[in-house]
Amino acid sequence: MKSLPLLCVVLFILSALSGCAKSSHSSAAPRPQVGVITVQPQSVALTRHLVGRLAPYLSANVTARVSGVLTKRVYKEGTDVQAGQVLFEIDPAYYQAQLNNDLGILGEDRATWMNDKVNAARYHQLLPVGSVSQQTVDNADATVRSDAAKVKADEAMVESAKVNLGYTKVTSPIRGIAGQQLVTVGALVGSGTSDAGSGGTLLTTVNDIDQLYVNFTLSAADLLMLREAGARGDVALAEPDRTTVQITLPDGSAYAQLATLDFSDVSVNATTGAVNLRALVPNPQRTILPGMYVTLNVTLGQQRNVFLVPQESLQRDTVGAYVFVADASGKVAREDVAANDSLGTNWIVTTGLTAGDQVIVSGLQGLHEGDPVKSHPWHAPSAAAPQDGSALAAGSRTAVNAH
Missing domain, CATH: 1.10.287.470 (Helix hairpin bin)
Known part of the structure; x- marks a missing residue:
């Protein structure tokens, strides 16, 4: 009977040892798997996303240059007219x-x-x-x-x-599309030659829209930053006649023709704090019209020694933008970066990374600085996802392991 308590003690010790072994086994859980890309410096287009408004290449007011009664409208409203073509007749x-x-x-x-x-x-x-x-x-x-x-x-x-x-035969001063008649036949029109100096009666307007101007502005701060970056060699600014502008139409589609910068003001607008710029865009099919607001992607030159990282890898907090990288020891490290522009599905990182850094793109859930991870090359979903859905299953397993 005395051996019974001793047996209980032995069983308790064996149970405790078994619990310690299980605890040791659980502490050696596999490292979370993360997808990484190795970044290298490169040169990319320097772009700015702006808003502009279209204006006719030429626009001329057709006015009465002598006084009299308007007797006839010769042209058809909204049609093409030639320079010197008679549009109206005044009683001669x-x-x-x-x-x-x-x-x-x-x-x-x-x-x-x-x-x-x-x-x-x-x-x-x-x-x-x-x-x-x-x-x-x-x-x-x-x-x-x-x-x-x-x-x-x-x-x-x-x-x-x-x-x-x-x-008395009122002609078009330019070639273009004649607009709506603004004065009816039978009305008395004036030449505007009084001492007040007012112009003659406006009869219609002719616009040349075979090519258009797109007017937009660039803030003085942005312009100064670009010039300073160009002086440092971080940016290679394009010549004005080689600065291209891609127009995005109100429906979200890209316009087929590129515009070219043809004017940059030499002073800053005191009201807006911006510099006025203008680009010339061909419009052979007349698909875009004066007065339209459009979105512009202006290519100002080339950014040098920058890094492209997928958008999903960049995170932000109260400190600013940052990415997680897998260091040489296989642990997570935070790198604060500057990323103010994007290119396609990537952020353009100008500072904070060095050549060869392994930026973590996938498996970021629950990661903290200093966590050990197991990295593997990351591929964009469009290039890596098979049609049978196996990649989705694999991604799900990776997410489970990460958690």
Whole structure:
């Protein structure tokens, strides 16, 4: 009977040893598996995402240059017109009468001039024989000169009257699409030649949209940062005529033609704190129209010595952006990075990484700095996922192991 307590003690000791063995076994659990990429410095396009508005390449107001009653609209609204094509007609009666009157005055003064020239020539012939005085000859010559000046003035009046008569046929100043008629036939239109200096009556507008301008702005801070980066050699800025702009239409589709920067202002707008820029974009099919707001992807040059990391690898907290890397000892380390721009599905990291760093992309759930991990190369899902779904199952197992 005394051996019974001793047996219980032995059984208790064996049970305790078995529990310690289990605890030791559980502490040696396998390391979580993580997918990593090895990053290397490279050069990528330097882009900015901005908003712009389209404007016609040429836009001309068609206005009345003489006063009168609008008698006819010659063109069809919304159609192509050529430079010099007649669009409207103004009642020409008054201007035709003015021209006829000026022509009559010119004819009369020319006749007087010719008669006085004959008289002056006759006086010059009589002067040597003493039939006329020198004073008479001089007076005749002066009269001829006065007549000639008056004829010149009359000719100018005739030309002015012809111009005004020509203005009764209102023509298009440029080639383009003529817009809606703004004044109806029968309305009295004005030339705007009063002392107030106001323009003539606006009849319509002609726009050339075979190519368009896209106007946008770049903040002065961004422009200064780019120039400083260019001076350091971190950025290779493109020449203005090689700076391209990709337009994204309001429906989200990319416009087929690239725009090229053709103007950059030399001063900062005091109201907006930005610099005005403009690009020229071909529009042969006239698929984009003036006044549209579009999204722009402006390629300003090349960024040098940057790193591309998948978007899912970048995390942010109150400190800022960071990534987890697997160090040489197989443990997780945090690297604070600067990543303000993206390219496709990747973030562009400008500082914080070095060549050869193994950035953790998958298996990030529950990871902490200093955790031991087992890494394997990570592949983008589109390139690595088989059609039968086996990759999804494998990814699920990896996630379970990570937890």
